[in-house]
Amino acid sequence: MTSGTAISAQRTTPLDVAAVRQDFPILRQRVHGKPLVYLDNAATTQKPQAVIDRLVRYYTEDNGNVHRGVHWLSERATDAYEAARDIVRRFLNAAESREIVFVRGTTEAINLVAQTYGRTHVGAGDEIVISTLEHHSNIVPWQLLCEEKGARLRVIPISDSGELDLDAYQKLLGDRTRLVSVVHVSNALGTINPVDEIIRLAHRRGIPVLVDGAQAVAHMKVDVQALGCDFYALSGHKMLGPTGIGVLYATSSLLEAMPPYQSGGDMIRSVTFEQTLFNTLPYKFEAGTPDISGAIVLGTAIGYLTQVGLDRIAAHEHELLEYGTDALSRIPGVRLMGTAKQKAGILSFVVDGVHPHDIGTILDREGVAIRTGHHCCQPLMHRLAVPATARASLALYNTRDEIDALAAALGNVREVFA
Amino acid sequence: MMSDLQELYQEVILDHNRRPRNFRALDDARKAEGYNPLCGDRLTVYLRVDDGVIKEATFQGSGCAISKASASLMTESVKGKTVAEAEALFERFHRTVTASPDAPVEDLGKLSVLAGVRQFPVRVKCATLAWYALRAAAEARGDVVSTE
Structure with a gap:
């Protein structure tokens, strides 16, 4: 790793953000003549040099197809691909590597579960429980399944501050509940859901739980x-890795019992025109040539996160969140959305009389990149009674100066719309 | 503040955003909804057309300053025009907001204030949303009329 020595100090020392920033070449750019202030990390994170280098090195030295050839490059690619799987296993503390299935991202992971576990276990009159905080990717796959099976989608309500109503959740769990699928950290509001409690309550009734971890894994330690x-889904590009690679974790007993998702090469043991025997885990769920480089580079991204230290990252982002919450609260006309007690580094807000898109355009001219819109959470926006919000989302490389730049740029918004 | 922002958010645009003109529903009129799924902007355009002439144009909905001001200005500028003239105006307007930043700005009357959008390609959708809804509203009843 390029500047590994600078950041591999004791875990107890605070994160050296200046050293971390050196590792992210994209952050050195200027936008519209201003330093780039990248606060759209919930959409996608930037990549450290080590990740970029690994991708180049893969195609320069290691490229071959996996699990097929007997030649040197194929073996090299296969070794690296399987090593990456074990890096993910350790990162999530899964019991076995075969519980790690490489997919395209969180969306595909959830679709995989809906189309395999869902289609086998959900029938007419059954229920699936999700929450108001869900991203469309954890709503629509279940909606389609419910439509197909004549099942019903039940939704855990939230408080005005953006916290799940656990009493209501308990009442939703019943004899017909076949699955609970909830987000770990809300992409729109930053709420950290009490997933341990949610799982405990579901398991008391023998109901499996899927956790959408897309916004969690780069910001806090996760131990499945x-x-x-029972299921945990994540996306590589939201954790310093490349786009196009993600992970579905599932317990081996569930995976064993699930039918395949897609079919084709690599997921089979033997094929005749009469019958196909499926491969063992996790290959049963990885049809076709996978995103080999993506998986390997995801392993590098995880290595980077681990080396910086997730506890240290969480502490840094939490400190910035408090600083940003305070800074934005002081600006007249700015209203923060999502004020849960347990929150990750997301500042979602609206400005009186100004549509979030206009905020986004004005901030962009100051080099400040935020997301504006419904954040793929239209039902949540409906619940909050706003068409959209502006959202600044933090990562390990963000600084107090950048929060100050955000606040100053918001001053311009008020000036334009005075 | 940078000049292209000032050009985008001209006083006329801010005024139409704050106090949109013709911001109401029309009963018994042609209507169509314009929806931008990317940002959630949603506008309904209402048209009263008599003998091919737009007698009245109104809109309702929510959106950013650009989409609201554009809708407001549009309703003012198409009133009294034939549907064909309005369509031609849309084409000229579309050319204006998608032109390269240094191209001369065509005289489109009040609509020319939206020329600043060309500096902001991602905002072109905002400026044209109401116009697409207008076209759909004009065409929808047009189909019905042609079969009668």
Whole structure:
């Protein structure tokens, strides 16, 4: 890793953000003549040099197809691909590598579960429980399944501050509940859901739980065995890795019992025109040539996150969140959306009389990149009674100066719309 | 503040955003909804057309300053025009907001204030949303009329 020595100090020392920033070449750019202030990390994170270098090195030195050839490059690619799987296993503290299925991202992971586990276990009159905080990717796959099976989608309500109503959740769990699928950290509001409690309550009734971890894994330590979740989904590009690669974690007993998702090469043991025997885990769920470089580079991204230290990252982002919450609260006309007690680094807000898109355009001219819109959470926006919000989302490389730049740029918004 | 922002958010645009003109529904009129799924902007355009002439144009909905001001200005500028003239105006307007930043600005009357959008390609959708809804509203009843 390029500047590994600078950041591999004791875990107890605070994160050296200046050293971390050196690792992200994209952050050195200027936008419209201003330093780039990248606050759209919930959409996608930037990549450290080590990740970029690994991608180049893969195609320069290692490229071959996996699980097929007997030649040197194929073996090299296969070794690196399987090593990456084990890096993910350790990162999530899964019991076995075969519980790690490489997919395109969180969306595909959820679709995989809906189309395999869902289609086998959900029938007419059954229920699936999700929450008001869900991203469309954790709503629509279940809606389609419910439509196909004549099942019903039940939704955990939230408070005005953006916290799940656990009493209501308990009442939603019933004899017909076949699955609970909830987000770990809300992409729109930053709420950290009490997934351990959610899982405990579901398991008391023998109901499996899927956790959408897309916004969690780059910002806090996640231990799937400690959580006891049955499925955990994540996206590589939201955790310093490349786009196009993600992970579905599932317990091996569930994976064994699930039918395949897509079919084709690599997921089979033997094929005749009469019958096909499926491959063992996790290959049963990885049809076709996978995103080999993506998986390997995801492993590098995880290595980077681990080396900086997730506890240290979480502490840094939490400190910035408090600083940003304070800074934005002081600006007249700015209203923060999502004020849960347990929150990750997301500042969602609206400005009186100004549509979020106009905020986004004005901030962009100051080099400040935020997301504006419904954040793929239209039902949540409806619940909050706003058409859209502006959202600044933090990562390990963000600084107090950048929060100041955000606040100053918001001053311009008020000036334009005075 | 940078000049292209000032050009985008001209006083006329801010005024139409604050106090949109013709911001109401029309009963018994042709109507169509313009929806931008990317940002959630949603506008309904209402048209009263008599003998091919737009007698009245109104709109309702929510959106950013650009989409609201554009809708407001549009309703003012198409009133009294034939549907064909309005369509031709849309084409000229579309050319204006998608032209390269240094191209001369065509005289489109009040609509020319939206020329600043050309500096902001991602905002072109905002400026044209109401116009697409207008076209759909004009065409929808047009189909019905042609079969009668």
